Amino acid sequence: MGVRGELFSTRVMLPNRTYFFNVKENRMGDLYLNIVESKNKETGGFDRQSVILFADDLQEFLKGFDESLRVMEKAVRDKRRKGQGEKSESAETPAKQKTHSPKAAKRVVVKKKKGTGDRG
Numbered sequence: 001m002g003v004r005g006e007l008f009s010t011r012v013m014l015p016n017r018t019y020f021f022n023v024k025e026n027r028m029g030d031l032y033l034n035i036v037e038s039k040n041k042e043t044g045g046f047d048r049q050s051v052i053l054f055a056d057d058l059q060e061f062l063k064g065f066d067e068s069l070r071v072m073e074k075a076v077r078d079k080r081r082k083g084q085g086e087k088s089e090s091a092e093t094p095a096k097q098k099t100h101s102p103k104a105a106k107r108v109v110v111k112k113k114k115g116t117g118d119r120g
Helices: 055-091
Strands: 006-013 018-025 031-040 046-054
Touching (some): 031 055
Antiparallel strands (some): 018 031, 031 046
């Protein structure tokens, strides 16, 4: 067991904040995940927020997290589609507008003819 029951720790550094993911074990032997967000204060020092998730609760937490993630991903996709629609309408004249979809894309297959290789 590591310092203060720490079994594992990793850090994710972003431009304006850092996240720490620490797997720990308490004195009773219970495992938990401690997620810490740290960001610089304008007045100096750091502002830290912490969330503790016990191993027994992780599955339910992950269900809620996964559901939230799906909603966010859908919102981002919808926002991109909306943004692309507005850009294409304003950037092209109606006669030049085309709909592009993965299904409508043509597939190019290159086949090599037999007997046309180099015979040095």
